[in-house]
Amino acid sequence: MPNDPERLKRYLTCEVPDKQWVADKLIYLLSGETVIPPFSAAAIKLGQLSRDENCQMEEVAEVIQMDAGLASDIIKVASSVGFAARRISSLDQALMMIGMSEIRRIALSMGVMKNFEHLKSQVDWNSFWLHSILVARLTERVAAAYRPLCGSEYLSGLLHDCGKLVLEHYFPEDFDRIIIRATERGSGHVVVEQEFLGVSHAQIGAAVCECLQAHLEVIRAVWYHHDPFNVQEGNQPDNSKFLSACVGVADALTNYKQINIYGARIMDYxxxxxxxxxxxxxxxxxxxxxxxxxxxxxVEKAREDLKSFGLGGDDNSEGEEA
Ligand SMILES: [Fe+2]
Ligand SMILES: [Fe+2]
Incomplete structure (x- = not known):
């Protein structure tokens, strides 16, 4: 089912009048079916399950088995070094040996990376995914220090910068100019994106998450990850403000470790x-x-994850660090 352009307009508001065409083009692209294919039914179900603290291992196995490709990817990753000491040949064995929460983490990461595979281009995206995986891990760690986990933490961190993939793919020249200017200024990407294109990767990312039918908390955390201070809470405050603040902290910590693509904000290290x-x-x-x-x-664990997920084999991410 194509995505509703009216819903996408909520995120893709444009502050610069002569750049309205950029927002319009993004809404047109994203409302088509092919640019951001929705997560597989299995991945959506898995996202819901990770929010259910009573869910059983059998349910997780059942859901993963709905998607044969995902199941075999998980078995492959689960038996790689860093997860298990010996070869794993079935999903049940993987769940027994590695545990449900690790398997869910692997499944979500693989699902997300696969969804964006077709947007790959000349840029070395290893650093991008290393950044995303580290932010995902840290979002979970930071949030767990304050509250019981709600299940949206890892996915919010993983997807927080996915708007950059869309920008780089559909506006490659502008993306290059943004990287250059952001690197010169050391300000991070958002301000420059807004200046050059009238929309930011955080807005685009929220629209992408809407297309993926992610949970509203995930959409809002991605939307406000650079601006948790301005999350509008409705009559019934939900977890979004806290979650976007956690993603914001995780993002800052990751930049603090200088793991990002070029143009990241320069910090007082x-x-x-x-x-x-x-x-x-x-x-x-x-x-x-x-x-x-x-x-x-x-950082070390995130690098191991990236290798296990089939990326970052020859660790050349140093060259991309900003
Ligand atoms: Fe960001
Ligand atoms: Fe980021």
């Missing part, structure tokens, strides 16, 4: 990360569980 404005914002919430974060270890 000598300052302790607790002084980042994103951390300060999060301090309005009660940290109930405590956080013991070893950033270098998280």
């Amino acid at each position: 000598d300052k302790p990360f607790e002084e980042l404005p994103e951390w300060q914002f999060l301090s309005q919430y009660q940290m109930s569980y405590g956080l013991d974060l070893d950033l270098d270890l998280e």
